[in-house]
Amino acid sequence: MKSILKIALGIIAALGGFLDIGDIVFTTQAGALYRYDLLWAVALGTVGIAVYAEMCGRVAAVTGRPVFDTIRMRMGFGLGLVALVASTFVNVLTVAAELGGLAIVLQLLFDAEFSLFVVLASIGLVIVVALLPFGGIERIFGYCGLLMLVFVATAIHQGPDWGEVGRGFVPSLSDSKLYLYFVVGVFAAALMPYEVHFYSSGAVEEGWDESNLRENRLNAIVGYALGGLLACTLVVVSGFLFHPVGVNPADLGTAALPAQGAFGETGLLLALGGILFCVGGAAIDSSFSASYNLAQFLGWEWGRYRGPRKAPRFTVSWLLFLFLAMLIVLTGINPVEITEYSVVLAVVALPLTYFPILMIAGDRSFMGEHANGRISSTLGWVYFTVIVTLAITAIPLLLMTNGGGG
Amino acid sequence: MRGEGEILVVHRLLDEQILDSDGKRCGRVDDIELQGSPPRITALLVGEGLYPRRMPKRLRGLARKLAGPERWGANALRVPWEKVDEIDAALHLCCKAEELGLGEGDDPERWMVKRLPWN
Numbered sequence: 092m093k094s095i096l097k098i099a100l101g102i103i104a105a106l107g108g109f110l111d112i113g114d115i116v117f118t119t120q121a122g123a124l125y126r127y128d129l130l131w132a133v134a135l136g137t138v139g140i141a142v143y144a145e146m147c148g149r150v151a152a153v154t155g156r157p158v159f160d161t162i163r164m165r166m167g168f169g170l171g172l173v174a175l176v177a178s179t180f181v182n183v184l185t186v187a188a189e190l191g192g193l194a195i196v197l198q199l200l201f202d203a204e205f206s207l208f209v210v211l212a213s214i215g216l217v218i219v220v221a222l223l224p225f226g227g228i229e230r231i232f233g234y235c236g237l238l239m240l241v242f243v244a245t246a247i248h249q250g251p252d253w254g255e256v257g258r259g260f261v262p263s264l265s266d267s268k269l270y271l272y273f274v275v276g277v278f279a280a281a282l283m284p285y286e287v288h289f290y291s292s293g294a295v296e297e298g299w300d301e302s303n304l305r306e307n308r309l310n311a312i313v314g315y316a317l318g319g320l321l322a323c324t325l326v327v328v329s330g331f332l333f334h335p336v337g338v339n340p341a342d343l344g345t346a347a348l349p350a351q352g353a354f355g356e357t358g359l360l361l362a363l364g365g366i367l368f369c370v371g372g373a374a375i376d377s378s379f380s381a382s383y384n385l386a387q388f389l390g391w392e393w394g395r396y397r398g399p400r401k402a403p404r405f406t407v408s409w410l411l412f413l414f415l416a417m418l419i420v421l422t423g424i425n426p427v428e429i430t431e432y433s434v435v436l437a438v439v440a441l442p443l444t445y446f447p448i449l450m451i452a453g454d455r456s457f458m459g460e461h462a463n464g465r466i467s468s469t470l471g472w473v474y475f476t477v478i479v480t481l482a483i484t485a486i487p488l489l490l491m492t493n494g495g496g497g
Numbered sequence: 498m499r500g501e502g503e504i505l506v507v508h509r510l511l512d513e514q515i516l517d518s519d520g521k522r523c524g525r526v527d528d529i530e531l532q533g534s535p536p537r538i539t540a541l542l543v544g545e546g547l548y549p550r551r552m553p554k555r556l557r558g559l560a561r562k563l564a565g566p567e568r569w570g571a572n573a574l575r576v577p578w579e580k581v582d583e584i585d586a587a588l589h590l591c592c593k594a595e596e597l598g599l600g601e602g603d604d605p606e607r608w609m610v611k612r613l614p615w616n
Contacts, residue, residue, distance in 0.1 A: 154586035156514070163512035163525065168551035171512075390514055390525035390543075392603045399615045401521075404602050407613070456509070457586070 101306060102314040104226070104233035109140075109318035111373030112192035112343070113185070113280035113434040115366060116427055118322050119346040121273045122329030123339055127251075127259030130323055132274045134260055136281025137319030139477070142470045143445055145311035146452035146463065147287045151294035152303045153461045158291050158448050160387040161457075165447045174443040175388045178284050179412075181440050182381035184433035185285060186416035189374035191426025195343045196367045200360075206421055213417045216374055217410070225296045225395040232372030238365030241350050241358055242324045248353040251331045259326075272492045275481050280434050281322065282478070284444040285380035292383040296396045304461070342427060378416065382409040431494055438485035441478045449475055506538070514587045515543065515576070515599065523600030526588065527551065530575070538578050541588075543599060546573040574598050 121129040147158050159178075163171040194208035219228060264271070294303070328349035333340060340346055343366065350362035379395075382405050386393035392402040399406040420426060449471045453463040463471060506529060513526045528542040528551070549560035574597060582591035594600040601607060605616055 156586055160514060164508075168512065168548070169553045169556075172552075387514075389545075390522060392522045392600065399613070400605060402603060403605070403610045403613055403616070406615075 098306065098309060100230075100234075102310050102317070103237060104229040106233050106236065106314050106318055109286070109315065110236065110239060110321055110369045111185075111280075111283070111377075112188050112370050112426070112430050113276075113283060114322050115192075115325060115343065115346050115369070116430045117273065117276040117280045117434065118325040119329045119333075119340045121277050122326040122331075123333035125270060125273065126330035126334040127256050127327060128263060128270075129273055129277055130256070130259035130326055131262040132277040133281065133322050133326060134319060135262070135477075136278040137315055137322065138470075139278070139474045140281050140286060141311045141315035141319075142467065142474055143282070143287055143448055144290050144315065145308060146448050146467060146471065147291035148294050148299070148307035148310065149304060149461055150448070150452050150458065151291040152299040152301055152307055153458055155295060155300070157288065157295050157383065157387065158451060159288050159384045161451050162447045163388060165450045166443075170443070171388065174440070174447075175384055177440040177443060178288070178384055179381055181283075181433060181437045182285050182377050182384070183412055183416050184419070184429060184436065185283065185377040186374055186381065186412060187419035188426055188430040188433050189370050189377060190416055191420045191429055192343055192370040193367065193374060194420065195426060196363050196370065199344050199347075200363055200367075209417060209420045212371075212374075213413055216371070216378075216413065220375065220395070220409075225293070228375060228395070229293065229372075232368050232375065235368035236365060236372055238361050239321050239369060241354070241361040241365060242321065242328055245350045245353040245358065245362075246324050246327045246331070249328060249331045249349070251327060256327055268488060269492050271484070272488045275438060275485050275488055276431070276434055278477075278481060279438040279441065279485070281319075282441060282445075283377075283434070283437050284440055285377040287444065287448065288380040288383055289376040292379070292387075292394070296394050298396075301461070378409060378413050381412040382406075428494065432489075435485050435489045435494075438478075439482050442475070442482050445475055445478055509584065510538075510541075510588070513584070515541070515590060516587050517590045517594040517599065518582070518592055519594075521594055521600060521603075523590075523594035523603075524574075527573075540578055541576040541581070543574045543576060544572040572598075 118133060150161075151157050162174055166174065190209055190212055193212040194205055197208040197212060198205055219231070223231065264274070294307070299307070325346070329340065329346070332349045332352060338345070347359055347362035347366060350358035352358075354361075383393060385408050386402070386405045391404045393405040394402055397405070419429065451457060452471070453468055455462045511526055511529060514522060515524050515526060517523050524543040526541045527544060527547040529538055530540040530542055531537065532539045549557055552560045576590070576597055576599070580590050580592050580597065581588060583589045590597075595604070602610070604610060610616060
């Protein structure tokens with residue numbers, strides 16, 4: 092019983108940061124615009140991240156090395172450098188989006204100036220990271236992010252036509268460019284590169300070895316299923332409430348309104364709290380990813396577990412990335428816009444993120460008996476094909492739909 | 498592995514992470530020095546000064562101008578092959594990083610690192 096509880100807690104901790112501002116923005120808007128039609132894309136993205144996160148965790152557990160650590164060896168210096176620059180650019184933009192999201196939620200909770208909350212949120216993150224060990228950081232955001240379950244209760248309370256919800260899981264394409272833009276957005280939001288980089292570096296931070304392989308598989312299957320369920324729920328509650336009246340939830344606060352509709356002020360507070368911790372966790376994950384990648388590419392010492400004394404360059408780069416992201420938000424660009432750009436640009440970086448993972452996880456000289464089996468390898472290649480297709484279409488769609496503005 | 502035997506140089510050695518005898522991460526194999534015929538590995542080369550020549554041919558000139566050894570005094574250190582202890586999932590040295598001048602950027606005694614508020 093105790094071990095089940097321990098595993099469950101581990102899964103929830105790993106879940107922190109799965110739902111980030113990108114997921115929240117894209118799923119809520121997808122629901123408002125297309126009701127339940129895009130649920131299949133959410134499900135598709137969830138299986139994709141689960142497949143690749145499992146590979147990353149397995150590589151980290153077996154070899155003690157996160158995936159970005161091996162990128163130069165597998166892709167060469169030049170292409171590795173391109174992957175580093177692209178992922179750093181997207182990561183900093185993502186941190187900016189998450190910081191902006193944090194500030195919006197704080198502003199809704201405590202009425203004051205937006206830019207004040209951007210600065211306070213950044214300082215808050217530095218304090219959390221300075222005071223807590225790696226596991227503690229993960230747990231705080233993971234456990235408190237469970238407040239998002241209020242959206243599951245909201246969906247049940249709303250009582251939508253479940254048959255219609257079910258039909259949303261049947262893939263359908265349309266020639267509407269805006270619809271395709273949302274397919275790409277919802278899918279990519281689930282597969283943001285920082286998630287796998289953070290997950291596998293986190294496994295090294297926690298000293299995983301082969302005895303953690305079962306935990307890794309459970310995290311990937313059960314954890315991401317729970318995350319996917321929450322993402323689907325956001326589509327459903329938004330589709331139920333906003334689609335019939337034609338509301339476009341252009342800001343983050345609107346995402347919390349369905350919970351208010353169902354449970355009044357308590358619902359609203361729970362929803363905002365859930366969003367706060369999810370987005371806060373994602374801010375940490377994405378900023379850590381930026382520094383993990385830089386340090387791993389250059390061969391520096393890295394990791395929260397080493398502490399700032401033993402890994403000074405890693406720590407300084409983390410602070411600089413956070414500061415840079417803060418400056419981006421302070422320019423006054425709408426955080427929801429930053430989010431959309433970070434997600435769509437991430438799509439272009441996705442092949443560079445996922446190809447090395449597929450290579451290294453399937454390499455028997457490196458992984459021995461734990462190399463990809465038939466299922467992982469098939470799923471991996473199927474998803475890689477999807478990712479490449481989306482990467483090619485993402486930028487034209489972004490331009491043609493005017494950034495999802497129609 | 499040391500000295501004897503064969504190794505897939507590009508697959509398992511080039512760009513590999515280097516750990517010293519304390520398990521400290523202290524750079525990557527940025528290049529490899531070969532000598533004799535048939536060629537044998539005599540040393541690993543480490544340092545930012547080697548980055549320009551790792552770039553695709555057409556970008557090398559530009560890279561050297563931006564970040565070449567002349568410009569930043571970027572270093573290129575030599576790690577004699579005898580100092581390599583073992584290669585498993587990473588490359589382990591049989592001595593401390595400081596002995597070879599590796600990992601200086603993370604050295605708490607270095608003046609820039611020394612001035613960080615937590616040191």
